Amino acid sequence: MTSESSQPGAAQPAEDLRPSGPFRLGDRVQLTGPKGRMHTVTLREHGELHTHHGVLKHEAIVGQPDGSVLTNSGGHEYLALRPLLRDFVMSMPRGAAIVYPKDAAQILAQADIFPGATVVEAGVGSGALSLWLLRAIGPAGRLVSFERREEFAEVAQANVETFFGEYPETWSVRVGDLAVELPEALAPASVDRVVLDMLAPWECLDVVADALTPGGVVICYVATATQLSRVAEYLRGTGLFTEPESSETMVRGWHVEGLAVRPDHRMVAHTGFLITARRLAPGAVPPDVRKRALKKPSYADSDVEVWTPGAVGDREITDKNLRKRVREAQRAVDGARIAAQGAAADEAGGDGDVD
Numbered sequence: 001m002t003s004e005s006s007q008p009g010a011a012q013p014a015e016d017l018r019p020s021g022p023f024r025l026g027d028r029v030q031l032t033g034p035k036g037r038m039h040t041v042t043l044r045e046h047g048e049l050h051t052h053h054g055v056l057k058h059e060a061i062v063g064q065p066d067g068s069v070l071t072n073s074g075g076h077e078y079l080a081l082r083p084l085l086r087d088f089v090m091s092m093p094r095g096a097a098i099v100y101p102k103d104a105a106q107i108l109a110q111a112d113i114f115p116g117a118t119v120v121e122a123g124v125g126s127g128a129l130s131l132w133l134l135r136a137i138g139p140a141g142r143l144v145s146f147e148r149r150e151e152f153a154e155v156a157q158a159n160v161e162t163f164f165g166e167y168p169e170t171w172s173v174r175v176g177d178l179a180v181e182l183p184e185a186l187a188p189a190s191v192d193r194v195v196l197d198m199l200a201p202w203e204c205l206d207v208v209a210d211a212l213t214p215g216g217v218v219i220c221y222v223a224t225a226t227q228l229s230r231v232a233e234y235l236r237g238t239g240l241f242t243e244p245e246s247s248e249t250m251v252r253g254w255h256v257e258g259l260a261v262r263p264d265h266r267m268v269a270h271t272g273f274l275i276t277a278r279r280l281a282p283g284a285v286p287p288d289v290r291k292r293a294l295k296k297p298s299y300a301d302s303d304v305e306v307w308t309p310g311a312v313g314d315r316e317i318t319d320k321n322l323r324k325r326v327r328e329a330q331r332a333v334d335g336a337r338i339a340a341q342g343a344a345a346d347e348a349g350g351d352g353d354v355d
């Protein structure tokens with residue numbers, strides 16, 4: 001850090017882009033004013049925020065600690081905070097649907113994204129997940145992102161640069177289909193982690209298997225259960241991955257105020273599913289995979305015959321057991337009928353005997 005950079009308001013050299021310390025020129029600031037109205041500004045020399053409540057000069061914000069309250073020309077107060085990454089991704093321009101922070105957090109954990117990792121990501125979409133990945137790999141890592149549509153890549157690159165204040169040296173974006181571009185971009189077995197957020201990830205799993213280092217992790221984020229099933233069966237079918245693990249993440253906010261402590265009435269109920277597997281060493285075949293493959297027909301077989309209770313994970317009942325259940329049910333209904341007849345006879349003043 002140069003001595004100039006530590007001065008509030010001084011221009012920021014690349015290494016001083018940490019989102020902390022007093023506000024500096026060039027910082028994005030979230031201002032919450034009267035009635036909770038939010039404005040996001042980038043601090044500039046002679047910049048001003050004009051609202052019908054008055055004017056707030058940027059120079060009044062520069063040099064103040066993050067979390068300060070400032071008063072504008074009309075006497076109205078504004079709370080000034082640097083937006084967190086989750087605030088930024090939820091409000092940045094979108095080309096394609098983004099990965100929400102709740103899923104991004106799970107992706108970082110389940111895919112075990114670590115500082116210094118070499119990570120492949122596709123597609124880039126609006127760059128929301130790229131931002132989380134770039135932060136997690138740190139300055140020693142490398143993120144190579146692939147996107148089929150050039151306009152989406154442009155939106156993502158602009159978003160990433162806006163957030164970090166510069167284009168990260170650790171990031172490269174390639175426009176094209178991952179299935180075609182990945183083998184050209186990276187050597188076999190050289191990638192630690194692969195994160196796929198696209199419509200048909202199974203189309204890319206062969207090149208992903210080649211690119212991943214043994215023990216490396218692939219994680220796919222998919223919106224529907226049918227995609228989830230297809231990815232799982234494809235991963236198993238390659239014989240190159242561990243048994244896939246699937247999950248979804250539900251985050252329910254709570255209203256906590258005095259005695260009114262309860263879940264929020266509304267929540268984001270569904271975004272997508274995550275499915276994770278690890279690349280096996282060349283030639284390795286875990287014993288349980290072979291057994292499972294013999295036992296369970298797959299959705300990919302798509303034959304009416306495969307839709308048995310066993311295939312969908314229900315316990316199948318044997319004919320003998322079924323006959324036993326029929327006899328039990330018959331005995332129960334006979335008992336109920338006898339009891340009902342007895343009650344009717346009692347009501348009619350009889351002695352309760354029944355035939």
Ligand SMILES: C[S@@+](CC[C@H](N)C(=O)[O-])C[C@H]1O[C@@H](n2cnc3c(N)ncnc32)[C@H](O)[C@@H]1O
Binds near residue numbers: 123125148
């Ligand atoms: C839902 S968006 C990704 C959103 C992104 N993860 C984010 O958080 O902003 C899916 C993207 O995948 C891209 N895509 C789909 N198939 C692809 C492929 N085979 N190779 C590269 N990009 C692909 C699409 O063009 C689209 O932009």
